[in-house]
Amino acid sequence: MADDLPDWNLDDDELRRAGSIKWTFAGPRILPAWVAEMDVRPAPAVRAALLDAVERGALGYPMPDAASGLPEATAAFVGRRFGLPVDPARVISCGDVMAGVRLTLEVLCDPGPVVVPTPAYPPFLQVPEVTGRGLITVPCRGRDLDVEAIGAALAAGGRTVLLSAPHNPLGRAFTATELTALRDVVLAHGARVISDEIHAPIVLGDTRHVPYASIEGTEGHVTTVLAASKAWNIPGVKCAQVIAGNPADLAALRAAPLVANHGTSPLGVVATVAAYTDADTWLDALLRDLAERREQFGSLLAQRLPQVSWTPHEATYLAWVDARGTGLADPSATALAEAAVMVHPGRLFGQGYEGFARVNLATSAERLERIVDRLARAWGG
Numbered sequence: 001m002a003d004d005l006p007d008w009n010l011d012d013d014e015l016r017r018a019g020s021i022k023w024t025f026a027g028p029r030i031l032p033a034w035v036a037e038m039d040v041r042p043a044p045a046v047r048a049a050l051l052d053a054v055e056r057g058a059l060g061y062p063m064p065d066a067a068s069g070l071p072e073a074t075a076a077f078v079g080r081r082f083g084l085p086v087d088p089a090r091v092i093s094c095g096d097v098m099a100g101v102r103l104t105l106e107v108l109c110d111p112g113p114v115v116v117p118t119p120a121y122p123p124f125l126q127v128p129e130v131t132g133r134g135l136i137t138v139p140c141r142g143r144d145l146d147v148e149a150i151g152a153a154l155a156a157g158g159r160t161v162l163l164s165a166p167h168n169p170l171g172r173a174f175t176a177t178e179l180t181a182l183r184d185v186v187l188a189h190g191a192r193v194i195s196d197e198i199h200a201p202i203v204l205g206d207t208r209h210v211p212y213a214s215i216e217g218t219e220g221h222v223t224t225v226l227a228a229s230k231a232w233n234i235p236g237v238k239c240a241q242v243i244a245g246n247p248a249d250l251a252a253l254r255a256a257p258l259v260a261n262h263g264t265s266p267l268g269v270v271a272t273v274a275a276y277t278d279a280d281t282w283l284d285a286l287l288r289d290l291a292e293r294r295e296q297f298g299s300l301l302a303q304r305l306p307q308v309s310w311t312p313h314e315a316t317y318l319a320w321v322d323a324r325g326t327g328l329a330d331p332s333a334t335a336l337a338e339a340a341v342m343v344h345p346g347r348l349f350g351q352g353y354e355g356f357a358r359v360n361l362a363t364s365a366e367r368l369e370r371i372v373d374r375l376a377r378a379w380g381g
């Protein structure tokens with residue numbers, strides 16, 4: 001195994017011993033294909049940075065952003081991979097992406113309702129209430145944002161659009177045209193956008209990630225939140241980045257009391273700097289592997305589960321499958337009960353998605369085959 005190639009060669013016992021929620025939540029009999037974690041060994045550069053940090057005893061409170069190198073590494077990565085120039089001074093560290101979303105809602109956004117396109121990453125449906133705000137869900141039109149309906153939700157009082165770009169669970173990488181249309185309705189209503197771009201490094205094939213902040217005219221209302229945690233599989237070390245859209249937002253975010261934004265870790269910072277700085281080769285190889293898993297999943301579905309419908313994702317490693325053709329009321333529950341395979345239930349992603357399931361494809365080719373075998377057993381393939 002070349003040093004810079006992702007190593008998927010971990011057996012089920014090793015993954016269970018690693019102790020992540022994916023492999024421990026449901027117990028040893030269950031084959032997990034649910035939460036967004038990958039069954040891959042840490043990238044060598046990330047592993048080395050973490051071991052070095054532990055050896056140095058870097059286990060105290062984290063350095064301030066001005067001294068940690070994280071803002072510079074984030075800006076360089078976003079510039080190099082997405083073509084967006086970012087002033088490192090605009091980058092603020094936080095514990096994780098949802099903490100960054102909360103911080104932005106509490107510090108920058110009006111107390112009015114949050115508009116969330118559905119299907120939605122389940123915590124998006126919870127964070128408005130946690131921050132004392134209402135929720136307006138807007139179903140996507142197929143796999144596209146329904147910009148007109150988002151405009152109507154803003155006209156009805158919505159103040160903030162919470163966007164997942166690329167989109168979890170749809171796997172869409174939104175185009176500049178779609179994002180420009182979104183910008184227009186947001187500007188028309190004086191609203192804000194929080195653009196959660198945690199999946200931005202994971203775009204497959206020829207797809208490109210377009211940051212919402214790269215669309216002209218968004219700087220007055222956008223806040224971007226991202227992290228290395230999905231692409232390098234390091235959510236447990238706790239580090240995400242908020243990129244303020246403009247100097248006034250930056251000042252407000254920086255002025256927030258410590259208790260409002262307390263939670264990154266020195267291990268998270270060093271792992272993220274290593275990922276953003278020294279791991280492009282590993283990431284490129286990972287994206288090729290994830291594209292192969294996507295092809296494999298398509299072939300397996302065609303052979304084993306023709307009653308399930310699926311459109312290949314452009315980004316993420318998550319397959320959003322329409323399992324209504326199985327005739328089952330809750331396909332995920334049946335998969336768990338009948339075939340001991342755990343996929344994410346569609347009902348958690350919003351109303352109307354009960355017949356859907358999200359399947360995590362970030363695993364070895366061999367295990368993906370086992371996952372589909374079990375789904376086929378449960379879903380009558």
Ligand SMILES: Cc1ncc(COP(=O)(O)O)c(C=O)c1O
Nearest residue numbers: 036096097098121164168198235
């Ligand atoms: C769109 C999206 N946002 C946020 C998160 C969670 O990120 P964090 O653990 O950094 O809060 C996930 C995790 O899968 C996600 O898919």
